[in-house]
Amino acid sequence: MMALMASEETRTMTPPTARSSAAPAAREPGGTSTRAWTMRLLVLGIVLSALNLRPAITSLGALLEEVRDGLGMSGSVAGLLTSVPPLCFAVFGVTAPRLARRFGAGAVVCAGMAAIATGLLLRPYTGSTAGFLAASALALMGIAVSNVLMPVIVKHWFPDRVGSMTGLYSMALALGTSLAAAVTVPLTDALGGSWQSGLALWAGLAVAAVLPWLPFVRGRLTAPGARQRDGDGPAPDRRAATGTQDSVRTEPARAETPKLRITRSRTAWALAVFFGLQATAAYITMGWMAQIFRDAGVPAGTAGLLLAVTMVMGVPLAFVIPRLATRLPHQGPIVLALGVCGLAGYAGLYLAPAAGAWAWAVLLGVANCAFPLALTMVGMRARTGPGVAQLSAFAQSTGYLISIPGPLLVGVLYQHSGGWGLPIALMSALMVPQMAVGFLAGRDRTVEDEAAR
Numbered sequence: 001m002m003a004l005m006a007s008e009e010t011r012t013m014t015p016p017t018a019r020s021s022a023a024p025a026a027r028e029p030g031g032t033s034t035r036a037w038t039m040r041l042l043v044l045g046i047v048l049s050a051l052n053l054r055p056a057i058t059s060l061g062a063l064l065e066e067v068r069d070g071l072g073m074s075g076s077v078a079g080l081l082t083s084v085p086p087l088c089f090a091v092f093g094v095t096a097p098r099l100a101r102r103f104g105a106g107a108v109v110c111a112g113m114a115a116i117a118t119g120l121l122l123r124p125y126t127g128s129t130a131g132f133l134a135a136s137a138l139a140l141m142g143i144a145v146s147n148v149l150m151p152v153i154v155k156h157w158f159p160d161r162v163g164s165m166t167g168l169y170s171m172a173l174a175l176g177t178s179l180a181a182a183v184t185v186p187l188t189d190a191l192g193g194s195w196q197s198g199l200a201l202w203a204g205l206a207v208a209a210v211l212p213w214l215p216f217v218r219g220r221l222t223a224p225g226a227r228q229r230d231g232d233g234p235a236p237d238r239r240a241a242t243g244t245q246d247s248v249r250t251e252p253a254r255a256e257t258p259k260l261r262i263t264r265s266r267t268a269w270a271l272a273v274f275f276g277l278q279a280t281a282a283y284i285t286m287g288w289m290a291q292i293f294r295d296a297g298v299p300a301g302t303a304g305l306l307l308a309v310t311m312v313m314g315v316p317l318a319f320v321i322p323r324l325a326t327r328l329p330h331q332g333p334i335v336l337a338l339g340v341c342g343l344a345g346y347a348g349l350y351l352a353p354a355a356g357a358w359a360w361a362v363l364l365g366v367a368n369c370a371f372p373l374a375l376t377m378v379g380m381r382a383r384t385g386p387g388v389a390q391l392s393a394f395a396q397s398t399g400y401l402i403s404i405p406g407p408l409l410v411g412v413l414y415q416h417s418g419g420w421g422l423p424i425a426l427m428s429a430l431m432v433p434q435m436a437v438g439f440l441a442g443r444d445r446t447v448e449d450e451a452a453r
Contacts, residue, residue: 042157045212046165049109049146050172052116052209055180055202056139057085057283058311061290062184062304066195071129079411081133082287083404086279088140089147090400094393096148105149105156106216112149113213115142117206124196142206170372174314176205181290182308185301260387262394265450267381270441271374271395274335276402277434278370281342283407284427285310285364292420296353306361313365314372321369322376331377331442335370339435342367346428350421367431370438374399383446391447406430 060067060081068078099108119139123132154165180202188198262268289310293303325331345363348356378395382388406426413422 039157041212041215042153043165043168045109045209045216046150046154046169047172048205048209048212049113049150050169051176051179052113052206053143053147053150053173054177054286054311055205056116056120056136056143057286058177058181058307059184059199059202060136061287061307062181062300063188063195063198064287064291065294065300066188067132067199070195071132073129075411075415076408077129077411079408079414081136082283082407082411084133084136085140085143085286086283086400086403086407088137089144090397090404092141092144093148093400094397096145097152099145100149100152104216104218105153106213107218109146109149109153110210110213110217112142112144112146113206113209115139116146117203117210120206121200121203124199139206170318171315174312174318177286177314178308178312181304181311183304185304189301260390260448261451262390262447265447267441267443267445267450268391268394268447270437271377271381271391272398273402274370274377274434274438274441275374275395275399277430277437278368278374279399279403280406280430281427281434282368282371283403284410285368287407288410288414288423289361289364292349292353292424293357295420296357298354298357302357306357309358309361310365310368313362314369317366317369318372321373325373325376326380329444331373331380332439333442334373335438335442336435338367338370338373339431339438342431342434343428346424346431350424353420370434374438374441377441381441381445381447383448387446387448 064078064082067073068075073081096108103111116139119135119137119142123135123139126132126135150169154169158165184198184202187201188195191197191201286307290300290303290307293306294300298306321334325334328334341363345360345367348360348363353360374395375392378392379388382391410423410426413426414420417423
Protein backbone atom coordinates (compact mmCIF):
# COMPACT_ATOMS: atom_id res chain seq x y z
CA MET A 1 0.00 0.00 0.00
CA MET A 2 2.75 2.48 0.82
CA ALA A 3 4.55 1.99 -2.46
CA LEU A 4 1.27 2.76 -4.16
CA MET A 5 1.03 6.04 -2.29
CA ALA A 6 4.54 6.93 -3.39
CA SER A 7 3.65 6.35 -7.01
CA GLU A 8 0.46 8.36 -6.62
CA GLU A 9 2.51 11.29 -5.42
CA THR A 10 3.77 11.84 -8.96
CA ARG A 11 0.35 11.34 -10.55
CA THR A 12 -1.95 13.51 -8.45
CA MET A 13 -4.27 15.86 -10.32
CA THR A 14 -4.15 18.46 -7.56
CA PRO A 15 -1.84 21.39 -8.38
CA PRO A 16 1.04 22.29 -6.02
CA THR A 17 -0.85 25.27 -4.65
CA ALA A 18 -3.74 23.02 -3.70
CA ARG A 19 -1.43 20.64 -1.89
CA SER A 20 0.33 23.41 -0.02
CA SER A 21 -3.00 24.87 1.08
CA ALA A 22 -3.93 21.44 2.42
CA ALA A 23 -1.11 21.32 4.97
CA PRO A 24 -2.33 19.67 8.13
CA ALA A 25 -1.09 22.57 10.20
CA ALA A 26 -3.67 24.82 8.58
CA ARG A 27 -6.50 22.55 9.64
CA GLU A 28 -5.26 21.65 13.10
CA PRO A 29 -6.65 23.89 15.83
CA GLY A 30 -4.28 25.41 18.34
CA GLY A 31 -0.92 27.08 18.17
CA THR A 32 2.29 26.16 16.40
CA SER A 33 3.56 24.18 19.38
CA THR A 34 0.39 22.09 19.52
CA ARG A 35 0.55 21.36 15.80
CA ALA A 36 4.21 20.33 16.06
CA TRP A 37 3.46 17.90 18.88
CA THR A 38 0.50 16.56 16.92
CA MET A 39 2.76 15.80 13.96
CA ARG A 40 5.37 14.14 16.16
CA LEU A 41 2.72 12.02 17.83
CA LEU A 42 1.36 10.97 14.46
CA VAL A 43 4.80 9.98 13.20
CA LEU A 44 5.37 7.93 16.36
CA GLY A 45 1.97 6.28 15.95
CA ILE A 46 2.62 5.43 12.30
CA VAL A 47 6.06 3.91 13.05
CA LEU A 48 4.85 1.87 16.02
CA SER A 49 1.83 0.65 14.05
CA ALA A 50 3.99 -0.41 11.12
CA LEU A 51 6.26 -2.34 13.49
CA ASN A 52 3.21 -4.37 14.58
CA LEU A 53 1.88 -5.37 11.16
CA ARG A 54 3.90 -8.60 10.76
CA PRO A 55 5.30 -9.95 14.09
CA ALA A 56 2.09 -11.92 14.68
CA ILE A 57 2.98 -13.92 11.57
CA THR A 58 6.76 -14.22 11.63
CA SER A 59 7.03 -14.91 15.37
CA LEU A 60 4.71 -17.87 14.84
CA GLY A 61 6.79 -19.09 11.91
CA ALA A 62 9.88 -19.16 14.11
CA LEU A 63 8.12 -21.31 16.76
CA LEU A 64 5.76 -23.29 14.54
CA GLU A 65 7.25 -26.66 15.53
CA GLU A 66 6.81 -25.94 19.25
CA VAL A 67 3.27 -24.68 18.72
CA ARG A 68 2.36 -27.78 16.72
CA ASP A 69 3.75 -30.07 19.41
CA GLY A 70 2.14 -28.10 22.23
CA LEU A 71 -1.32 -28.07 20.69
CA GLY A 72 -1.13 -31.41 18.89
CA MET A 73 -1.54 -29.89 15.43
CA SER A 74 -1.20 -31.94 12.28
CA GLY A 75 0.65 -30.58 9.27
CA SER A 76 -2.68 -29.87 7.57
CA VAL A 77 -3.96 -27.83 10.51
CA ALA A 78 -0.64 -25.95 10.67
CA GLY A 79 -1.13 -25.21 6.98
CA LEU A 80 -4.58 -23.83 7.79
CA LEU A 81 -2.97 -21.64 10.44
CA THR A 82 -0.53 -20.18 7.91
CA SER A 83 -3.47 -19.50 5.56
CA VAL A 84 -5.33 -17.42 8.15
CA PRO A 85 -3.40 -14.13 7.50
CA PRO A 86 -4.41 -13.68 3.84
CA LEU A 87 -7.96 -14.82 4.65
CA CYS A 88 -8.27 -12.18 7.37
CA PHE A 89 -6.71 -9.52 5.15
CA ALA A 90 -9.22 -10.29 2.40
CA VAL A 91 -12.24 -10.42 4.72
CA PHE A 92 -11.54 -7.65 7.22
CA GLY A 93 -9.46 -5.28 5.09
CA VAL A 94 -12.44 -4.34 2.93
CA THR A 95 -14.32 -3.12 6.04
CA ALA A 96 -11.65 -0.57 6.97
CA PRO A 97 -12.82 2.36 4.77
CA ARG A 98 -16.40 2.01 5.99
CA LEU A 99 -15.30 1.87 9.63
CA ALA A 100 -13.07 4.91 9.09
CA ARG A 101 -15.92 6.92 7.61
CA ARG A 102 -18.07 6.15 10.63
CA PHE A 103 -15.61 6.36 13.51
CA GLY A 104 -12.55 8.10 12.07
CA ALA A 105 -9.35 6.46 10.87
CA GLY A 106 -7.45 7.30 14.06
CA ALA A 107 -10.04 5.53 16.20
CA VAL A 108 -10.05 2.46 13.95
CA VAL A 109 -6.25 2.16 13.98
CA CYS A 110 -6.24 2.55 17.76
CA ALA A 111 -8.81 -0.24 18.02
CA GLY A 112 -6.77 -2.30 15.55
CA MET A 113 -3.65 -2.04 17.70
CA ALA A 114 -5.73 -3.01 20.76
CA ALA A 115 -7.06 -6.04 18.86
CA ILE A 116 -3.51 -7.07 17.95
CA ALA A 117 -2.41 -6.78 21.58
CA THR A 118 -5.41 -8.76 22.85
CA GLY A 119 -5.09 -11.50 20.25
CA LEU A 120 -1.35 -11.95 20.75
CA LEU A 121 -1.75 -12.04 24.53
CA LEU A 122 -4.57 -14.59 24.49
CA ARG A 123 -3.61 -17.01 21.74
CA PRO A 124 -0.72 -18.86 23.47
CA TYR A 125 -2.86 -19.59 26.52
CA THR A 126 -6.14 -20.74 24.96
CA GLY A 127 -5.10 -24.37 25.31
CA SER A 128 -6.70 -25.56 22.08
CA THR A 129 -6.16 -25.29 18.36
CA ALA A 130 -9.58 -23.66 17.86
CA GLY A 131 -8.85 -21.04 20.49
CA PHE A 132 -5.42 -20.40 19.04
CA LEU A 133 -6.95 -19.86 15.60
CA ALA A 134 -9.66 -17.54 16.97
CA ALA A 135 -7.19 -15.39 18.91
CA SER A 136 -4.89 -15.27 15.88
CA ALA A 137 -7.84 -14.11 13.76
CA LEU A 138 -8.52 -11.30 16.26
CA ALA A 139 -4.93 -10.06 16.00
CA LEU A 140 -4.98 -10.38 12.20
CA MET A 141 -8.23 -8.45 12.02
CA GLY A 142 -6.47 -5.55 13.74
CA ILE A 143 -3.58 -5.88 11.32
CA ALA A 144 -5.91 -5.93 8.32
CA VAL A 145 -7.74 -2.70 9.10
CA SER A 146 -4.57 -0.91 10.18
CA ASN A 147 -2.74 -2.06 7.07
CA VAL A 148 -5.41 -0.49 4.86
CA LEU A 149 -5.72 2.77 6.82
CA MET A 150 -2.06 3.59 7.39
CA PRO A 151 -1.59 4.91 3.82
CA VAL A 152 -4.84 6.88 4.17
CA ILE A 153 -3.53 8.60 7.30
CA VAL A 154 -0.19 9.34 5.67
CA LYS A 155 -1.89 10.85 2.64
CA HIS A 156 -4.30 12.86 4.79
CA TRP A 157 -1.84 14.35 7.28
CA PHE A 158 1.33 14.51 5.17
CA PRO A 159 0.14 15.37 1.65
CA ASP A 160 3.42 17.08 0.77
CA ARG A 161 5.64 14.38 2.34
CA VAL A 162 4.06 11.17 1.13
CA GLY A 163 7.35 9.87 -0.29
CA SER A 164 9.41 10.33 2.87
CA MET A 165 6.65 9.04 5.13
CA THR A 166 6.20 6.09 2.79
CA GLY A 167 9.86 5.20 3.17
CA LEU A 168 9.69 5.51 6.94
CA TYR A 169 6.56 3.34 7.10
CA SER A 170 7.98 0.67 4.77
CA MET A 171 11.25 0.50 6.71
CA ALA A 172 9.43 0.11 10.03
CA LEU A 173 7.21 -2.64 8.60
CA ALA A 174 10.17 -4.62 7.26
CA LEU A 175 12.06 -4.05 10.51
CA GLY A 176 9.19 -5.41 12.60
CA THR A 177 8.87 -8.40 10.29
CA SER A 178 12.55 -9.34 10.47
CA LEU A 179 12.91 -8.49 14.17
CA ALA A 180 10.18 -10.92 15.20
CA ALA A 181 11.74 -13.66 13.09
CA ALA A 182 15.22 -13.05 14.49
CA VAL A 183 14.66 -12.62 18.22
CA THR A 184 11.60 -14.74 19.03
CA VAL A 185 13.59 -17.95 19.57
CA PRO A 186 16.39 -16.34 21.66
CA LEU A 187 13.83 -14.49 23.78
CA THR A 188 11.87 -17.71 24.24
CA ASP A 189 15.02 -19.44 25.47
CA ALA A 190 15.73 -16.53 27.81
CA LEU A 191 12.21 -16.85 29.24
CA GLY A 192 12.72 -20.49 30.12
CA GLY A 193 11.92 -22.12 26.80
CA SER A 194 8.15 -21.58 26.97
CA TRP A 195 6.73 -20.98 23.50
CA GLN A 196 3.69 -19.37 25.12
CA SER A 197 5.86 -16.64 26.64
CA GLY A 198 7.83 -16.27 23.41
CA LEU A 199 4.66 -15.53 21.45
CA ALA A 200 2.87 -13.47 24.10
CA LEU A 201 5.70 -10.99 24.58
CA TRP A 202 4.88 -9.37 21.22
CA ALA A 203 1.62 -8.13 22.72
CA GLY A 204 3.71 -5.56 24.59
CA LEU A 205 4.79 -3.91 21.34
CA ALA A 206 1.16 -3.64 20.27
CA VAL A 207 0.18 -2.09 23.61
CA ALA A 208 2.85 0.56 23.06
CA ALA A 209 1.35 1.27 19.63
CA VAL A 210 -2.09 1.96 21.14
CA LEU A 211 -0.89 4.91 23.20
CA PRO A 212 -0.02 7.47 20.49
CA TRP A 213 -3.45 7.01 18.87
CA LEU A 214 -5.52 7.70 21.99
CA PRO A 215 -5.61 11.50 21.42
CA PHE A 216 -6.94 10.86 17.90
CA VAL A 217 -9.79 8.57 18.90
CA ARG A 218 -12.23 11.47 18.99
CA GLY A 219 -10.66 13.18 15.98
CA ARG A 220 -12.21 12.49 12.61
CA LEU A 221 -9.32 11.14 10.58
CA THR A 222 -11.36 9.85 7.66
CA ALA A 223 -10.97 7.66 4.63
CA PRO A 224 -10.41 9.28 1.22
CA GLY A 225 -14.01 9.02 0.06
CA ALA A 226 -15.43 10.62 3.20
CA ARG A 227 -12.69 13.24 3.28
CA GLN A 228 -13.48 14.41 -0.20
CA ARG A 229 -17.18 14.37 0.46
CA ASP A 230 -16.94 16.23 3.75
CA GLY A 231 -14.33 18.63 2.49
CA ASP A 232 -11.61 17.90 5.00
CA GLY A 233 -9.10 16.77 2.40
CA PRO A 234 -6.74 18.89 0.32
CA ALA A 235 -8.50 22.14 -0.45
CA PRO A 236 -8.49 23.55 -3.97
CA ASP A 237 -6.75 26.83 -4.63
CA ARG A 238 -9.36 29.59 -4.15
CA ARG A 239 -7.85 31.52 -7.05
CA ALA A 240 -8.85 28.67 -9.34
CA ALA A 241 -12.55 29.15 -8.65
CA THR A 242 -13.38 29.88 -12.24
CA GLY A 243 -10.67 28.04 -14.13
CA THR A 244 -8.43 25.13 -13.18
CA GLN A 245 -10.81 24.36 -10.32
CA ASP A 246 -12.57 21.78 -12.50
CA SER A 247 -9.55 19.47 -12.56
CA VAL A 248 -9.68 19.35 -8.78
CA ARG A 249 -13.36 19.46 -7.89
CA THR A 250 -14.63 16.99 -10.42
CA GLU A 251 -12.36 14.28 -9.02
CA PRO A 252 -14.32 13.65 -5.77
CA ALA A 253 -17.51 13.12 -7.72
CA ARG A 254 -15.86 10.45 -9.83
CA ALA A 255 -14.35 8.90 -6.71
CA GLU A 256 -17.78 8.51 -5.13
CA THR A 257 -19.50 7.18 -8.24
CA PRO A 258 -16.83 5.43 -10.29
CA LYS A 259 -17.86 4.49 -13.81
CA LEU A 260 -14.90 2.19 -14.39
CA ARG A 261 -15.86 -1.44 -15.04
CA ILE A 262 -12.63 -2.87 -13.73
CA THR A 263 -13.38 -6.50 -14.55
CA ARG A 264 -13.27 -5.68 -18.27
CA SER A 265 -9.56 -4.89 -18.03
CA ARG A 266 -7.09 -7.68 -18.78
CA THR A 267 -4.38 -5.69 -17.04
CA ALA A 268 -6.49 -5.51 -13.88
CA TRP A 269 -6.90 -9.28 -13.89
CA ALA A 270 -3.19 -9.79 -14.57
CA LEU A 271 -2.33 -7.54 -11.64
CA ALA A 272 -4.80 -9.33 -9.36
CA VAL A 273 -3.35 -12.75 -10.19
CA PHE A 274 0.21 -11.42 -9.88
CA PHE A 275 -0.63 -9.92 -6.49
CA GLY A 276 -2.21 -13.19 -5.37
CA LEU A 277 0.69 -15.38 -6.46
CA GLN A 278 3.35 -13.17 -4.88
CA ALA A 279 1.27 -13.08 -1.67
CA THR A 280 1.09 -16.88 -1.79
CA ALA A 281 4.88 -17.10 -1.98
CA ALA A 282 5.28 -14.53 0.81
CA TYR A 283 2.98 -16.28 3.27
CA ILE A 284 4.45 -19.69 2.51
CA THR A 285 7.87 -18.20 3.22
CA MET A 286 6.81 -16.52 6.46
CA GLY A 287 4.94 -19.57 7.68
CA TRP A 288 7.15 -22.45 6.57
CA MET A 289 10.69 -21.40 5.65
CA ALA A 290 12.06 -21.60 9.19
CA GLN A 291 10.61 -25.09 9.49
CA ILE A 292 12.25 -26.16 6.22
CA PHE A 293 15.64 -25.11 7.58
CA ARG A 294 15.01 -26.77 10.94
CA ASP A 295 14.07 -30.04 9.29
CA ALA A 296 17.35 -29.85 7.36
CA GLY A 297 19.29 -29.74 10.63
CA VAL A 298 19.67 -25.99 11.09
CA PRO A 299 19.31 -24.93 14.77
CA ALA A 300 16.06 -23.17 15.67
CA GLY A 301 17.75 -19.85 16.47
CA THR A 302 19.67 -19.86 13.20
CA ALA A 303 16.51 -20.76 11.28
CA GLY A 304 14.82 -17.70 12.77
CA LEU A 305 17.77 -15.54 11.73
CA LEU A 306 17.54 -16.93 8.19
CA LEU A 307 13.87 -15.97 8.05
CA ALA A 308 14.82 -12.53 9.37
CA VAL A 309 17.39 -12.13 6.58
CA THR A 310 14.70 -12.95 4.02
CA MET A 311 12.33 -10.39 5.50
CA VAL A 312 14.91 -7.63 6.00
CA MET A 313 15.75 -7.63 2.29
CA GLY A 314 12.57 -5.62 1.92
CA VAL A 315 14.09 -2.62 3.71
CA PRO A 316 16.50 -1.43 0.98
CA LEU A 317 14.69 -2.95 -1.99
CA ALA A 318 11.36 -1.34 -1.09
CA PHE A 319 13.08 1.98 -1.86
CA VAL A 320 14.96 0.86 -4.96
CA ILE A 321 12.43 -1.23 -6.88
CA PRO A 322 9.53 1.26 -7.03
CA ARG A 323 11.84 4.03 -8.22
CA LEU A 324 13.36 1.80 -10.88
CA ALA A 325 9.91 0.60 -11.96
CA THR A 326 8.60 4.12 -12.50
CA ARG A 327 11.52 4.90 -14.82
CA LEU A 328 10.83 1.95 -17.13
CA PRO A 329 8.07 1.84 -19.76
CA HIS A 330 7.64 -1.90 -19.13
CA GLN A 331 8.10 -3.45 -15.68
CA GLY A 332 8.22 -7.01 -17.05
CA PRO A 333 12.03 -7.32 -16.85
CA ILE A 334 11.93 -6.60 -13.11
CA VAL A 335 9.22 -9.23 -12.67
CA LEU A 336 11.36 -11.79 -14.50
CA ALA A 337 14.49 -10.93 -12.52
CA LEU A 338 12.67 -11.36 -9.20
CA GLY A 339 11.15 -14.63 -10.43
CA VAL A 340 14.54 -16.02 -11.41
CA CYS A 341 15.82 -15.23 -7.90
CA GLY A 342 12.86 -17.10 -6.46
CA LEU A 343 13.41 -20.16 -8.64
CA ALA A 344 17.10 -20.20 -7.71
CA GLY A 345 16.21 -19.98 -4.01
CA TYR A 346 13.72 -22.84 -4.26
CA ALA A 347 16.25 -24.97 -6.14
CA GLY A 348 18.75 -24.34 -3.36
CA LEU A 349 16.21 -25.29 -0.68
CA TYR A 350 15.63 -28.59 -2.50
CA LEU A 351 19.24 -29.50 -3.28
CA ALA A 352 21.22 -28.17 -0.30
CA PRO A 353 18.95 -26.49 2.27
CA ALA A 354 21.53 -26.37 5.06
CA ALA A 355 24.78 -25.95 3.11
CA GLY A 356 23.69 -22.82 1.25
CA ALA A 357 21.06 -21.61 3.70
CA TRP A 358 22.21 -17.98 3.82
CA ALA A 359 22.31 -17.67 0.03
CA TRP A 360 18.82 -19.15 -0.33
CA ALA A 361 17.49 -16.78 2.33
CA VAL A 362 18.85 -13.77 0.43
CA LEU A 363 17.52 -14.97 -2.93
CA LEU A 364 14.05 -15.60 -1.54
CA GLY A 365 14.13 -12.21 0.17
CA VAL A 366 14.80 -10.56 -3.19
CA ALA A 367 11.97 -12.58 -4.77
CA ASN A 368 9.57 -11.45 -2.03
CA CYS A 369 10.08 -7.85 -3.17
CA ALA A 370 7.49 -8.55 -5.84
CA PHE A 371 5.12 -7.01 -3.25
CA PRO A 372 6.30 -3.37 -3.55
CA LEU A 373 6.60 -3.88 -7.31
CA ALA A 374 2.96 -5.04 -7.51
CA LEU A 375 1.77 -1.99 -5.60
CA THR A 376 3.87 0.32 -7.74
CA MET A 377 2.35 -1.15 -10.90
CA VAL A 378 -1.12 -0.60 -9.47
CA GLY A 379 -0.32 3.11 -9.31
CA MET A 380 1.08 3.10 -12.85
CA ARG A 381 -1.71 1.17 -14.56
CA ALA A 382 -4.41 3.78 -13.89
CA ARG A 383 -4.50 7.45 -14.88
CA THR A 384 -6.82 8.92 -12.24
CA GLY A 385 -7.03 8.83 -8.47
CA PRO A 386 -10.38 6.98 -8.48
CA GLY A 387 -8.98 4.55 -11.04
CA VAL A 388 -5.97 3.79 -8.84
CA ALA A 389 -8.22 3.30 -5.79
CA GLN A 390 -10.55 0.98 -7.66
CA LEU A 391 -7.71 -1.00 -9.22
CA SER A 392 -5.96 -1.31 -5.85
CA ALA A 393 -9.10 -2.60 -4.14
CA PHE A 394 -9.76 -5.11 -6.92
CA ALA A 395 -6.18 -6.36 -7.20
CA GLN A 396 -5.63 -6.71 -3.46
CA SER A 397 -8.97 -8.23 -2.48
CA THR A 398 -8.88 -10.69 -5.39
CA GLY A 399 -5.20 -11.38 -4.82
CA TYR A 400 -5.54 -12.17 -1.13
CA LEU A 401 -8.38 -14.57 -1.92
CA ILE A 402 -6.15 -16.30 -4.48
CA SER A 403 -3.36 -16.63 -1.91
CA ILE A 404 -5.40 -18.43 0.75
CA PRO A 405 -5.01 -22.06 -0.44
CA GLY A 406 -1.22 -21.95 -0.95
CA PRO A 407 0.08 -22.22 2.63
CA LEU A 408 -2.63 -24.76 3.45
CA LEU A 409 -1.69 -26.93 0.47
CA VAL A 410 1.96 -26.81 1.50
CA GLY A 411 1.01 -28.14 4.93
CA VAL A 412 -1.06 -30.96 3.41
CA LEU A 413 1.74 -31.99 1.04
CA TYR A 414 4.29 -31.84 3.84
CA GLN A 415 2.20 -34.07 6.07
CA HIS A 416 1.34 -36.68 3.44
CA SER A 417 4.72 -36.84 1.70
CA GLY A 418 6.80 -36.70 4.86
CA GLY A 419 9.27 -34.24 3.38
CA TRP A 420 9.74 -30.96 1.58
CA GLY A 421 10.25 -32.19 -1.98
CA LEU A 422 6.62 -31.82 -3.11
CA PRO A 423 5.97 -28.50 -1.27
CA ILE A 424 9.10 -26.95 -2.81
CA ALA A 425 8.06 -28.26 -6.22
CA LEU A 426 4.69 -26.53 -5.72
CA MET A 427 6.37 -23.25 -4.78
CA SER A 428 8.58 -23.43 -7.87
CA ALA A 429 5.63 -24.26 -10.11
CA LEU A 430 3.65 -21.27 -8.83
CA MET A 431 6.56 -18.95 -9.63
CA VAL A 432 6.19 -19.63 -13.37
CA PRO A 433 2.63 -18.21 -13.77
CA GLN A 434 3.61 -15.40 -11.38
CA MET A 435 6.32 -14.35 -13.81
CA ALA A 436 3.96 -14.67 -16.80
CA VAL A 437 1.08 -12.59 -15.42
CA GLY A 438 3.51 -10.08 -13.90
CA PHE A 439 5.07 -9.58 -17.31
CA LEU A 440 1.61 -8.93 -18.79
CA ALA A 441 0.71 -6.55 -15.97
CA GLY A 442 3.90 -4.60 -16.57
CA ARG A 443 2.92 -3.46 -20.06
CA ASP A 444 2.47 0.28 -20.58
CA ARG A 445 -1.31 0.62 -20.64
CA THR A 446 -4.12 1.80 -18.37
CA VAL A 447 -7.19 0.05 -17.04
CA GLU A 448 -9.36 3.03 -18.02
CA ASP A 449 -8.60 2.47 -21.71
CA GLU A 450 -9.14 -1.28 -21.51
CA ALA A 451 -12.37 -0.98 -19.52
CA ALA A 452 -13.72 1.56 -22.02
CA ARG A 453 -13.10 -0.83 -24.90
